[in-house]
Amino acid sequence: MKNKLTIASFVLAATTSNLAVSEVKFMPPEMESVDLQSYSIGTINNQDVPKELKDMAKKQNDELRKNGYYKADYGSLMNVDANANLPKPPPGASKQKYALKISEPDLSLFPGAKLMFSEAMGGATKDGWTGIARIYNIPGIGNIQFEDVDYILSQGNFSLMQEFINTDINGWPAAFSVAKENEKKWQSELYWGTDNKAYSLITSKKIKKGDKMYNLLLAFARSVR
């Protein structure tokens, strides 16, 4: 119970800050069963990583709050628009085996939406891959990459830095961030987790909080089941 309240307090603190754009309407029932050995929200300072990595995270967070984006390292941003047009495997190519229960967005909410590309991701286990990455083209926002990983099946964990939390997805704490490598290379990302899944929505566009594309991104995330 204490842990559950701790998570709730992070959400509420985030959503009442000047970065907040939404209100927490309810706590998802799933949160009752969160295994906090696997799901954690913590501060940057409390992470068991070298100072260099903590400094990197703090710098990104400071820049994000000051400028609305942080400066990304060279080569660390994806090109989702290019990935959407990668060659598809030929018919008859062997199908991937997936260990996870694949989550689905409600595409009926986005008329004209279509799946552009799909690929296994995550960890390789004897039962198949623990994650899947899909790129959808959504009218009004363009190509978005949706990453769906079962971190329990992966035998990994989910963590979210408290300093980055600025919204929620169906009650689960979430971080929306924007990164810039140069004037032509941007990446906007929404990251959140549930009791067994880690989700990312990534675009190669510069999205501002509160604008139309941002709202579409949140609507897409909130439609995932």
Place this chain on the structure above:
Amino acid sequence: MISKSKQVAVLVGALAASFNPLVVTEAEAGAISLSWLSRANCWVGGYYFNESLSYHVGTAHKLWTYSGQYRGGKLEWGKNTGWQTTWRSYSGRQLKTTGLTVYGNHWEAKGTTMHKLGSTYAKNCNLSQW
């Protein structure tokens, strides 16, 4: 523009069914997102490869990988990569002998999250069949 390396990775994965297990396996996933795996006793070019790796073709991440390699239940070799900024974090070795079991641990750090991606395990090199 689609990067040449990604085109090559995807095409090789799709077309080269069992040409080279090391290449095919990495092309099955990891072209547009982060993947991680271990494999053991992969016979390629006269050697048995034993390795744990995390990779995302063409995109750098901050990664740490550990590979522990066991023979007869006893740890024969283990190595941490430490934190690296790379598209491919690799801990492994090639041997003239087979019969190993490989356990891998994989971590990632970025601003929003610092976490264990997962653990992997392999006694053979059958990944290309997935």
